[in-house]
Amino acid sequence: MRKCKWGAARLLLLVLLSLSSVTKAQEAATVTLGYLGIERPAALEPLSVLDPVVDDEGVQGARLAIRDNNTAGQFLGQEFLLVEAVVASEREVAEGLKRLVEQGAEWIVSGVHREALEALMDDPALGDRVVFNVAASDDALRGAACRRNLFHTTPSRRMLADALAQFLGYKRWTRWALVHGNTDEDRLRVEAQRAAAERFGHRIVDEAMWPYDPMARRAEGGFHAIQREIPVFLQAFAEHDVLVIADENDYFGEYFPYQTRLPRPVAGTQGLTPTAWHRAHESWGAVQLQRRFEEQAGRWMTAQDFAAWLAVRSLGEAASRTGAVDRDALREYMTSEAFELAGYLGLPVSYRSWNHQLRQPILVTGPRMVVSVSPQEGYLHPRTPLDTLGVDQGESTCGFQPER
Template sequence: MRKRTPLFRLSLAGLAALLAAPVPAAAEVLKATLIAPADDPRMERSRIERAYLGHPGGPLADGVALAIDEAKFELEAAGAEVALASAPAASVEAARAAAVAAEKGGAAVLLTDLPADWTLAVADAVKLPVLNLSDASDRLRQQDCRARLFHLVPSERMRSDALAQTLVARKWSKLLLLVGGSPQDAARAATAQASIKRYGLQVVGSKAFKLSADPRERDLANPLLLTAGSSYDAVWVVDSDGEFARMLPYRTVLPRPVVGDGGLVALAWHAQFERYGAPQVSRRFAKAAKRPMTALDWAAWMGGKTLTAAAIAAPKGPAAAWAQAVAKSALDGSKGTGLSFRAWDGQLRQPMLLSDGQGVIAQAPAEGVLHPRDVLDTLGADAPEKLCSSAR
């Protein structure tokens, strides 16, 4: 008769083998904190309802959270985890304090949806990587750059280069430039003129406009008066507020296209982009956030993807490994090519979308534009133009 081994003996043997097996080290949690303005005027209901192109459509935490949720299976497979916290700030001092508190609380990466000066205060207050989700100021990439500051949102120079390439491709070489009266408009107009010069376009006239409730100043925002007296192929409008630019198309003296902040606008994303898996991204966001995905939402989504990429690359940490992984992240932004951060200014190189608000009309870099290393570096300040002295 065949002797049978007692089940109890097998259980003890199995238990002994289990206890002898090496126990995998527990993964560290990559903690991140998003710092955003308290009582953000950009989130005021009437501005959200107007849906100006390039302006936020809702809180950027929605895009970050979506990216982390989408990566949950990859995170689980790698034994990694990302935890996101939010910190509202009512002033630059509050933003700096929130950054210090987050670092003391174990945060390994900070994300910011803040004005330029607030972003710099955060970056200077900590020794952590800081992901800028929303401020497009070129000075953050140039003279005011920081070694640990990375930019998911395209710079103003990237937007204006994308427009200039599109104008060159269509042979609309003579431009009428209309500029608003704010300091931000003045800085952005200088950026636009740098792109116009870079791509060999010509400004045949430059005029200032002003929106005012004063009847005596009504003519300062009259499209017919502003666009008379010149021969041009297109009107380039610089209007950070967005109200004047929105009403300019189809109201010019000559039947010409409007570009810039109205008409044809260069964006990081549009919900009607229909290539490279983009519709699926936009649908997932709309389902989660109950609103269309804007360009800033895409930048926030990429910020979340940067966090998850760093966590997967270094599931056990430490913070130094996560910081290194952030800088070396190779990301898929559903734009048809791999995206990475530029070494000289921390900017995420990426294609740009040209939209009239209804759909995507074109993409940049435009066809035929060349570069010795990476054609994406034709958008924004290239390495030879860098003013950033911070070592990365």
Template sequence: MKQAALAAVLAGVALAGPGLRPAQAATLKATLIAPQDDARLERSRVQRAYLGHPTGPAADGLAVAMEEGRFELDAAGHEIALTTSEAASLEAAKAAAQAAEKAGAAVLITDLPADWTLAVADAVKLPVLNVGAADDRLRQQDCRARLYHLLPSERMRADALAQLLVSRKWSKLLLLTGTTPADQQRALTVQASLKRYGLQVVASKPFKLSADPRERDLANPLLLTGGATYDAVWVVDSDGEFARNMPYRTVLPRPVVGDGGLVAVGWHAQFERYGAPQVARRFAKAHQRPMTAQDWASWMAGKALIALATAQPAGTKAPTAAAWTQTLPKLSLDGSKGTPLSFRAWDGQLRQTLLLTDGQGVIAQAPIEGLLHPSNVLDTLGADAPEKLCKVAR
């Protein structure tokens, strides 16, 4: 949804009939900061619809949440004024955040790369809801006290797949990793998950998509998957083009997981439980496309805004940034995933179930049934409290 369209939807929230809204409605101001000319939404990439990748702007999910929360906001006597700012660089994102804070915003929502997200969090004293960056370092060594994450981390996604592999007794893995820095970093995350769940890498090989004839063997599925005995092939491919072509092309008849074949995501439009079909239908009707994990994250950011606003008694002042900071960790949110969702105290990550999908339907949910945890089974996905590297206090 373009900025003007989002503004129209939000205007509908703010301008609900006079008989429904108190005259002195309090306004909660928020700003979404998104990339200008987002490379993730380049036309050919959107048409390919890689699993785990966005196919539309974060504003779409927010708009659906705002529409759904219209009645609650009316009843509580509050409004949400949500604006969108586009940034072409890290410095532009930082400037947009500072401008939003000066204009009275109480919270920021970011759909930005990791470094840009950190720049925004460091530039203001406002809570920041991250809906675009899955990097684990934002939850670990580069965490910030007022930075919260709606999108599941890479570690959470890797843990979800590792749990399924353990439950199926597919313990021996062939690991194929791309040559980009992002792939190399994500491969380390995968290996941490494999170690956590006692899975074994029997062979690890690099792949590379290249037009150079001398490198064609680095993209040959038969050559890459030969010479080893394994129960499954795990592909680490941040781009997505290589991974999507791996299923059914391995030497041994084995499942493919990771960034192709079976993929762990925060949401899939074919999830058929806990009210999810109704959410997916509302989104598809509003935006003429299936709802993705990134859309779900921005939808949850909107739900968080509504939860805070409606928690205030009618006629009271709108929450301040300080009130947000105190209230966010206490929120219990309904994400249509079958369990209440809350933010972890040690890294600001939203606890949530993950969906394992092949693109046609949802094969399983993680945490896998039967898995145990001392306090909250959702904390088996991602860095648990004893593993935390985040040193800030929330």
């Protein structure tokens, strides 16, 4: 099989060579993208040892999409280039941006969190370049803090919460008990869960903060004290159908399944989880993307890799449809009614005109299987069922007017 692959690669190379000799007269039109990331803080590791520690999250998705774009681009005289800057800390984001701009980046793919992203957006070196946010799920960035040149291919917290709420609605698990951590991210997640509960008619019957204090992962095997602590922690909770966890940093949520006082499923950031991408997802041709990615990266594709892939593919799609590579033409096409991207999720994905969030189906997954895909049947919307996930146009606090 290896040999056969090499044969194919050689063939492809031959075609590329022959094509390039044919079109030598006209130089390929080039689109240069820059990927900006921050190295993972050493302290932040997943709670389960089964989850791999990934240091090249996001950028690998961008690299794969560049290759995918170029396969089509070779036939159209278009070429996509990626330059990368993964900096050591938040303080060096400006330096990273400078490097990318110097290398000719006309578009920026941002794999950084909200604070760093806002600093990036305010940096004069950015100019009028469009930034694709592939890592920050903050609803504020799609709302009051939105920017006209900021596009989001990663779902917002609210989209994830809505996707889960729809599935729980389908199951008629409408009474939720909520357990959250003490980080800012967790508080934002709780807000999103509350909004989703209200939108889809669920009730949060009780909630409590898990008193997290950092402990060595290996000191708590998941059963030493936890086995006794969790039932005690939950004993005052009112009757509920499902326990919803908000622990975005993966500090404690993984301990909860099977340790609850009542026999109830665990959902949210652990257990049954809404996510843009999952290795178990193989429908709608997704298996092809999974395989291409694994061959390139030597690991599974994460939701952030997928968001970066979507961002770079958006430009590829716009460039092949318009036959153009200049910024204005691509941007205009991406926000037009005509734009549709195939994202291996069964439905075409596209950008919302009022906040530049990519509308997309959301997987609802267990640890080892895809359980469902939202929007769920029966959740209707006059525009598209995909707009039942996330803040809708009418309730958006984003200030910029739609471009169309």
